[in-house]
Amino acid sequence: xxxxxxxxxxxxxxxxxxxxxxxxxxxxxxxxxxxxxxxxxxxxxxxxxxxxxxxxxxxxxxxxxxxxxxxxxxxxxxxxxxxxxxxxxxxxxxxxxxxxxxxxxxxxxxxxxxxxxxxxxxxxxxxxxxxxxxxxxxxxxxxxxxxxxxxxxxxxxxxxxxxxxxxxxxxxxxxxxxxxxxxxxxxxxxxxxxxxxxxxxxxxxxxxxxxxxxxxxxxxxxxxxxxxxxxxxxxxxxxxxxxxxxxxxxxxxxxxxxxxxxxxxxxxxxxxxxxxxxxxxxxxxxxxxxxxxxxxxxxxxxxxxxxxxxxxxxxxxxxxxxxxxxxxxxxxxxxxxxxxxxxxxxxxxxxxxxxxxxxxxxxxxxxxxxxxxxxxxxxxxxxxxxxxxxxxxxxxxxxxxxxxxxxxxxxxxxxxxxxxxxxxxxxxxxxxxxxxxxxxxxxxxxxxxxxxxxxxxxxxxxxxxxxxxxxxxxxxxxxxxxxxxxxxxxxxxxxxxxxxxxxxxxxxxxxxxxxxxxxxxxxxxxxxxxxxxxxxxxxxxxxxxxxxxxxxxxxxxxxxxxxxxxxxxxxxxxxxxxxxxxxxxxxxxxxxxxxxxxxxxxxxxxxxxxxxxxxxxxxxxxxxxxxxxxxxxxxxxxxxxxxxxxxxxxxxxxxxxxxxxxxxxxxxxxxxxxxxxxxxxxxxxxxxxxxxxxx
Numbered sequence: 001x002x003x004x005x006x007x008x009x010x011x012x013x014x015x016x017x018x019x020x021x022x023x024x025x026x027x028x029x030x031x032x033x034x035x036x037x038x039x040x041x042x043x044x045x046x047x048x049x050x051x052x053x054x055x056x057x058x059x060x061x062x063x064x065x066x067x068x069x070x071x072x073x074x075x076x077x078x079x080x081x082x083x084x085x086x087x088x089x090x091x092x093x094x095x096x097x098x099x100x101x102x103x104x105x106x107x108x109x110x111x112x113x114x115x116x117x118x119x120x121x122x123x124x125x126x127x128x129x130x131x132x133x134x135x136x137x138x139x140x141x142x143x144x145x146x147x148x149x150x151x152x153x154x155x156x157x158x159x160x161x162x163x164x165x166x167x168x169x170x171x172x173x174x175x176x177x178x179x180x181x182x183x184x185x186x187x188x189x190x191x192x193x194x195x196x197x198x199x200x201x202x203x204x205x206x207x208x209x210x211x212x213x214x215x216x217x218x219x220x221x222x223x224x225x226x227x228x229x230x231x232x233x234x235x236x237x238x239x240x241x242x243x244x245x246x247x248x249x250x251x252x253x254x255x256x257x258x259x260x261x262x263x264x265x266x267x268x269x270x271x272x273x274x275x276x277x278x279x280x281x282x283x284x285x286x287x288x289x290x291x292x293x294x295x296x297x298x299x300x301x302x303x304x305x306x307x308x309x310x311x312x313x314x315x316x317x318x319x320x321x322x323x324x325x326x327x328x329x330x331x332x333x334x335x336x337x338x339x340x341x342x343x344x345x346x347x348x349x350x351x352x353x354x355x356x357x358x359x360x361x362x363x364x365x366x367x368x369x370x371x372x373x374x375x376x377x378x379x380x381x382x383x384x385x386x387x388x389x390x391x392x393x394x395x396x397x398x399x400x401x402x403x404x405x406x407x408x409x410x411x412x413x414x415x416x417x418x419x420x421x422x423x424x425x426x427x428x429x430x431x432x433x434x435x436x437x438x439x440x441x442x443x444x445x446x447x448x449x450x451x452x453x454x455x456x457x458x459x460x461x462x463x464x465x466x467x468x469x470x471x472x473x474x475x476x477x478x479x480x481x482x483x484x485x486x487x488x489x490x491x492x493x494x495x496x497x498x499x500x501x502x503x504x505x506x507x508x509x510x511x512x513x514x515x516x517x518x519x520x521x522x523x524x525x526x527x528x529x530x531x532x533x534x535x536x537x538x539x540x541x542x543x544x545x546x547x548x549x550x551x552x553x554x555x556x557x558x559x560x561x562x563x564x565x566x567x568x569x570x571x572x573x574x575x576x577x578x579x580x581x582x583x584x585x586x587x588x589x590x591x592x593x594x595x596x597x598x599x600x601x602x603x604x605x606x607x608x609x610x611x612x613x614x615x616x617x618x619x620x621x622x623x624x625x626x627x628x629x630x631x632x633x634x635x636x637x638x639x640x641x642x643x644x645x646x647x648x649x650x651x652x653x654x655x656x657x658x659x660x661x662x663x664x665x666x667x668x669x670x671x672x673x674x675x676x677x678x679x680x681x682x683x684x685x686x687x688x689x690x691x692x693x694x695x
Contacts, residue, residue, distance in 0.1 A: 038369045038439040040362065041453060043114040043200070046432035049450035049465075053431040055391050060428035061112055063394030064105070064121060066413055069128050072102040075146035076131070079157050080138035090415035096158070097181040099146020099190070102128070104422030106193025110200035111429035125201045129194075133209055142216035144209070145187065149180035158183055166223035170231045174283060177235040187217065188238030188289065189422065195246055207250055214247055218259050226262075233265040239289030245296045260297060265290055273309035277316050280336050284321075284329035285419070287313070288356035295363035307367070314360055318376050323402055324541055324551040324622065325387065325558050325612065326380025327354045341546035344623050346401040351388040354380045355423040362434060365446075369439060371492045371516025374446040377434065378494065381447065382469055383558040387613035388420065389428050396424030404621035405563050405570030435464070442488040444517070448474045448534075458485065469556045470592060474532040481526040489524075490517040491532050494556060496539065503531045538583055538596065543623070550582070551623050552609060554594045560612035560620035561602075568619075576603045576625045578632045603632065659686040659694075671695055 048054040070086030075098045077084045088094055093101055106128055109121040136144040139159075147158040161178040164170075171178050190213075194206040221229060244260035247253075264270075268287055271278045273294075279287065291313045298306035320337040322328045327349025329335075335343050358377055365373045387408070388397045395410030398420045411421045436453050437444040443455065448468040454461055459482025466474040476489065493500045493516060502509045502518050505528060511518040520530060536555030543549045552559040563570055578601055579585045585601030589608070596609040612622055627635060657668050672694035675686055686694050 036368065038366055038437045038444055040366075040434055041436045041438060041455070043111065043430055043433045044117075045454040045456070046115070046435060047452045048115070048432050049452065049463075051450045052386055053449050056386060056389050056428045057112075057115060057431055059389065059391035059394045060108070060425060061116065061118060061121075063413070064108055064112060064425060064429070066394075067105065069105075069124055069131070071414075072099075072105055073128065073131050073135075073146075075099055075148065076102070076135045076144060079145060079159060080135045082135065082138055089417060091417040092419075093417045095181060096148045096150055096155070096179070097186060098148060100182075100186045100419070101417045101422050102146060103186070103189030103191070103193040104426055106190075107196040108425035108429045110193070110196035111426060111433075114200040115430055115432055122201050125197045125203060129197060129203050129205050129209065133205060136209060136212055142212035142214075144213055145183070145190075147180055147183050147186050149178065151179055162220050165228075165232065166220055168224075168228065170224075170228060172231050172235045174234070174286070175236050177232065182236045182238070184232075184235070184237035184240045186238075187213070188240045188243050191240075191243035191246070195250070198250070210247055211251060211253075214244065214256060214259075218255065221259065221262065229262060230266060233263065234267070236283065236286040237263075237265075237290075239293040241290060242293035242296050245293060245300055249296075249300055257300065260293070264294075269294060269309055272313050273305040275308070275312050277320070277337060279316065279321065279334040281333055283332055284334050285332065285350055285352045285356060288317075288353060288360060292356065292360050292363065295360060299363070299367075310360065311364060314357070314364055317357065320544060323349055324379075324543075324553070325349060325383035325400065325402070326357075326376060327351070327384045327400060328357070329353055338545040340543040341549040341623070344402050344404075344549075346403045346406040347399055348402045349384060349400040351384065351397060351400060351420040351427075352423045354384045354388075355420075355427055358385075358434075365437075369437070369444060369515060369517075371446075372495070374434075374492055375495045375516075378447060378556055379558075381431075381434075382556055383613050385427050387616070389424060390616045392616075396421050402620075402622045404561075404574035404623070405572065405619050407566035407619045408616060410616070436462075442490060442519075444490045444492075445476065446492050452479075458482065458487065468534070470594060472534050472536055472555075474534065476530040476532075478524055478526055478528045481524060481528075484523055484525045486521065486523045488519050488521040489530055490514065490519045491530075492516060493518055494534065496553070496555065497534045497536070499535045501533045503533075505529055506531070538586055540582055540626075548626050549623055550577075550626055552586075552596075554591075554596075557594055558612045558622065559594060559596065559609040560615055560622045561607040561609055561624075562615065563619040563621050566617050566619055570619050572604070574625070575605075575607060575621055576627060576632070576635070577601050578603055578627045578629060580628060582626055 048057060068086055071089050074084040074086055074088040088098065092098070106125060109125045112118050113121040132144055136142060143159055145158055148155050149158050149161050158180045161180050161183070164178055175182055177183055191210060194210045197203040197206040224232065241260050241263040244256045244263065248256035248260060268278060269290060291310050294306040295310040297303060298310065317328055321334050323340060329350055330343035330345055331347040332350050358380060361373050361377050384400055387400050390410045393410060395412065397408040397410055398418050400408060411418060431449065432451055435445065435447045435449050435451055437446060448464070448466050450464055450466055452461060452463045459480070460478060461480035463477045463479050464474065465477070468474055491502065495516070500518065502511045502520060504520065504522070509520055511520050518532070538552065538554050540550040541553055561575060577585070582601065585598055586596045587599050589595040589597050594611050598606045600606065612620060672688065673692045675688040675692045675694040688694055
């Protein structure tokens with residue numbers, strides 16, 4: 001098995017390595033024996049210390065401050081007949097999905113306040129809630145939204161579609177509902193922002209607003225029979241089931257639980273609850289929030305089928321559909337299972353998908369702590385989430401491409417507002433949320449990020465010092481402890497690690513192994529230092545479907561070859577590695593910063609490798625075909641034959657039309673509506689959507 005976060009793989013590695021190298025180690029079982037559930041420490045109890053994660057937080061905080069709430073509120077006010085206080089932003093905020101960013105922004109502000117104590121973020125949350133209450137009062141029926149809809153070339157208020165739905169006029173497609181782009185997805189984002197405002201900023205007015213909006217939405221669905229509800233849910237709706245599950249949790253009103261359970265997209269969720277993979281060729285991020293909704297419902301009702309669906313989905317996506325950086329999907333869709341090597345393109349790894357997969361991982365871990373879950377979390381957190389923000393500008397990447405020669409494209413401040421901008425501003429407001437967990441009086445350390453934890457229940461302050469993922473040493477210091485006390489500290493041992501060691505105050509320490517953790521139980525005193533050493537080495541990891549397609553990692557970090565600056569074209573072919581033993585063909589340049597170079601094994605020329613996430617302004621190569629010398633001779637002959645075929649085709653062609661390229665489209669007098677240029681597998685093209693065309 002190639003995915004290192006899978007439990008069977010981690011069991012083999014940890015059972016062999018830790019049992020021999022940690023004194024007193026005894027392999028237990030896959031999950032903790034002493035705890036059935038765990039909870040993360042509140043984000044407000046964790047403060048980050050200098051690291052790439054704190055750099056990301058500060059870059060994002062600056063971006064949140066640059067955004068103007070009144071501009072994000074523009075459509076909300078015009079929908080209610082109120083004078084807007086700021087001009088509408090560009091990009092998606094000027095399309096029919098307008099308003100979705102405000103929900104993300106509310107969450108990001110609330111999270112940033114909790115993560116850093118930023119009072120300006122908290123003030124903005126209060127201002128936005130007050131503005132939304134004014135909008136809701138102006139509507140008079142609980143409605144509040146910023147989305148619009150199109151009828152032909154006419155753009156009108158999105159509220160007009162709901163009387164149509166209630167009359168049974170439902171025109172639902174994957175992303176369009178009666179001319180509006182994903183309205184219930186939009187509301188899911190708003191609900192999440194309102195809940196975060198209450199939880200993290202103490203804004204109780206947010207729940208009244210959410211409840212009144214719920215009454216409006218419930219009224220819409222009350223007019224529909226169950227088949228009509230399913231037709232509506234065929235349009236991407238985010239995790240609207242989670243929204244009402246959470247509203248039930250916060251109010252205790254059974255009305256919202258009934259609505260949450262009714263908003264179950266049966267076409268997808270019923271087969272998943274039975275262990276059937278129905279993911280091929282469906283939009284990936286449309287599905288993940290639905291499963292998060294089922295996970296939340298399971299926590300509220302105990303329904304085992306909801307938990308089964310969430311677990312099966314997670315295992316299927318991470319095992320059969322995920323790339324080495326932890327992301328998934330190609331051109332936003334799941335392909336056939338276990339075909340990763342055939343879908344390494346410039347359209348891989350939509351960032352929203354990983355944002356949501358990390359959310360789902362947290363739910364599963366809280367039910368039954370298992371280090372395998374956080375092996376995946378760490379992989380994606382370091383290699384995808386850090387990669388999808390440019391801390392120099394605060395911009396975010398929609399896709400994080402893995403095709404050789406590709407590069408990331410980052411958002412501008414005010415003219416994009418893609419979905420991945422919204423999840424990006426949330427992601428980089430909360431890098432401290434999953435470092436520390438607790439189960440009873442047991443402290444669980446899942447991520448190794450320099451930070452300080454305020455553990456009030458123990459009267460303790462715990463500081464983590466580490467250069468991880470570059471350095472191998474992690475040290476926890478009990479800076480404060482109300483009184484000497486006995487409790488356990490569980491340290492996750494990554495599945496890739498061999499030879500981990502644990503020490504207390506400089507002395508080797510016996511430790512139990514439970515579910516992939518080294519557990520140290522003792523009577524702790526103020527000033528005690530718990531040290532963990534995680535030896536790192538270079539290794540390869542193959543795709544799930546092809547052992548000859550590999551990526552390079554050092555410790556938890558995915559490495560990539562530097563293929564040149566992003567602002568210069570890449571016109572070569574994908575590089576390959578030719579060697580009987582690939583790892584023997586790498587020389588370290590600077591291991592402390594994970595820099596390596598091939599020596600005679602790369603074709604067509606040797607390559608420098610550095611951490612993928614940090615190559616934000618470079619073209620990269622992440623995956624490589626590996627060959628023996630004999631196999632390479634055959635490959636070269638096939639390549640030469642293909643080039644000859646293409647040259648012959650070019651010679652016999654009268655005209656060639658290159659869609660998606662500006663000058664050829666002008667030369668051929670292309671006209672279009674609702675159509676956009678695209679690039680896929682290195683080839684330019686064009687798509688048309690929402691009754692659009694090109695000719």
